[in-house]
Amino acid sequence: MFYNNSCYFQVLIGLVILFCLGVLLSEYLTPRPDPIYWHGDESRPVIALTFDDGPSARFTPQILTVLAHYRIHATFFLLGRHAWRYPQVVQALSAQGHEIGNHTYSHPDLTKVHQATLAREIEQTESVLGQLGVRLNGLFRPPYSKLSHDAVGYVKRTGGKIILWNVDSGDWQGYPATTIVQRVLNNLKNGAIVVLHDNNEYDNANRQPTVDALRLLLPQIQQKGFRCRTVSELLGGY
Numbered sequence: 001m002f003y004n005n006s007c008y009f010q011v012l013i014g015l016v017i018l019f020c021l022g023v024l025l026s027e028y029l030t031p032r033p034d035p036i037y038w039h040g041d042e043s044r045p046v047i048a049l050t051f052d053d054g055p056s057a058r059f060t061p062q063i064l065t066v067l068a069h070y071r072i073h074a075t076f077f078l079l080g081r082h083a084w085r086y087p088q089v090v091q092a093l094s095a096q097g098h099e100i101g102n103h104t105y106s107h108p109d110l111t112k113v114h115q116a117t118l119a120r121e122i123e124q125t126e127s128v129l130g131q132l133g134v135r136l137n138g139l140f141r142p143p144y145s146k147l148s149h150d151a152v153g154y155v156k157r158t159g160g161k162i163i164l165w166n167v168d169s170g171d172w173q174g175y176p177a178t179t180i181v182q183r184v185l186n187n188l189k190n191g192a193i194v195v196l197h198d199n200n201e202y203d204n205a206n207r208q209p210t211v212d213a214l215r216l217l218l219p220q221i222q223q224k225g226f227r228c229r230t231v232s233e234l235l236g237g238y
């Protein structure tokens with residue numbers, strides 16, 4: 001009797017160990033999808049406005065005024081070097097409830113940098129923003145939307161999300177405000193992520209057309225029945 005019970009017990013332990021190994025192996029062998037997002041839920045009229053390359057002492061405050069007028073929260077993908085230069089603007093963004101994401105420190109092409117540089121670019125920006133009391137949600141946008149295997153791997157390992165877009169305002173091409181408005185309205189759809197820019201004047205970029213376009217665009221977006229949310233809200237489905 002004792003012998004039989006012991007055997008039964010050993011077989012049971014063996015089966016449990018095999019089961020655990022199977023679970024571990026399948027976890028290891030099943031590739032997790034890359035955390036790359038171009039849009040949110042396409043069944044609901046919710047969109048996210050995103051701004052890259054800031055903050056700027058000249059243009060970001062104007063954008064904040066327009067967004068506040070329409071009670072809209074957006075997501076700003078900041079460059080660390082600009083955040084360091086304009087801490088008050090970063091704090092205003094945060095205080096007004098906008099979401100902040102990481103756009104690297106100095107805007108390199110990530111397909112041309114070594115892994116150590118990639119990590120430094122992301123971590124330096126996290127450090128600057130952390131010192132300014134910004135709470136990050138793990139959102140990352142690669143400069144020029146260029147992604148390398150290393151960059152995807154890094155964001156995946158750190159549990160972040162890579163945020164691209166499916167509506168390009170074209171403001172980076174120097175279009176006038178009316179063209180920017182038309183480009184966005186013509187392509188707007190449920191779940192859209194719209195990319196705009198609030199570059200620093202330090203880079204000689206003039207974003208006044210972007211500011212003027214927003215003034216025309218926001219009432220029309222709302223009239224069409226779209227609600228604007230931050231990227232995390234859009235992806236979280238609330």
Ligand SMILES: [Zn+2]
Nearest residue numbers: 052053143144
């Ligand atoms: Zn950029």
